[in-house]
Amino acid sequence: MDTKAIELHIKGILEALGEDPEREGLKETPQRVARMMEEVFEGIGYTNHEIARMFGKTFEAADDSTAVVMKDITVFSYCEHHMALMYDMTVDVAYIPRGRVLGLSKIARICDMAAKRLQLQERLGSDIAEIIAEASGSPDVGVVIKGSHSCMTARGIRNPSSRTVTKTWRGEFRNDPELRKLLD
Numbered sequence: 459m460d461t462k463a464i465e466l467h468i469k470g471i472l473e474a475l476g477e478d479p480e481r482e483g484l485k486e487t488p489q490r491v492a493r494m495m496e497e498v499f500e501g502i503g504y505t506n507h508e509i510a511r512m513f514g515k516t517f518e519a520a521d522d523s524t525a526v527v528m529k530d531i532t533v534f535s536y537c538e539h540h541m542a543l544m545y546d547m548t549v550d551v552a553y554i555p556r557g558r559v560l561g562l563s564k565i566a567r568i569c570d571m572a573a574k575r576l577q578l579q580e581r582l583g584s585d586i587a588e589i590i591a592e593a594s595g596s597p598d599v600g601v602v603i604k605g606s607h608s609c610m611t612a613r614g615i616r617n618p619s620s621r622t623v624t625k626t627w628r629g630e631f632r633n634d635p636e637l638r639k640l641l642d
């Protein structure tokens with residue numbers, strides 16, 4: 459990520475807004491924004507495959523009939539159309555292990571990293587499903603995301619109560635309504 463270029467452009471945006479980027483409160487803002495972007499867009503620097511490798515620590519698990527479900531993982535993301543915050547977002551992930559299980563914290567780390575990109579909620583769901591499938595070695599994955607989009611709640615149509623729910627099914631989750639109930 460080119461943080462020096464981000465600083466320069468943020469300064470330009472402040473000027474274009476009619477602000478004085480040299481006034482006390484704004485003097486360090488371009489550097490702050492660049493640091494913030496480095497943090498909140500970290501996932502742009504990695505492919506799904508690289509994230510799967512990064513957090514793909516698995517442990518042997520004898521019983522293939524156990525489903526793993528992790529609910530209410532909090533993430534923040536930014537919509538690619540307005541660069542506006544997606545907030546109050548929770549991700550529910552389920553998968554059917556094939557002999558090995560992922561470290562639990564890695565499931566939350568995968569969701570967090572995939573969200574740190576300019577995203578569509580739909581694509582965030584398919585990115586998480588793809589990474590969990592590769593990292594766990596199981597094709598059977600379900601991902602449900604609920605979120606509010608500030609581009610819809612704080613501007614434009616200004617509908618603060620609206621919530622978007624997306625459901626992504628891979629492998630057996632596509633065919634089996636009983637499995638999908640794990641994420642009801």
Ligand SMILES: Nc1nc2c(ncn2[C@@H]2O[C@H](COP(=O)(O)OP(=O)(O)OP(=O)(O)O)[C@@H](O)[C@H]2O)c(=O)[nH]1
Pocket residue numbers: 537538539577578579580607609610614615
């Ligand atoms: N499918 C999808 N759409 C999104 C997401 N985030 C934002 N959008 C939508 O992207 C669309 C962009 O529409 P445009 O008409 O190009 O932009 P706009 O003129 O600012 O649209 P309004 O928000 O209706 O004022 C809007 O309908 C947003 O609500 C998302 O995660 N998934």
Ligand SMILES: [Zn+2]
Pocket residue numbers: 537538539540541542607609610
């Ligand atoms: Zn938007």
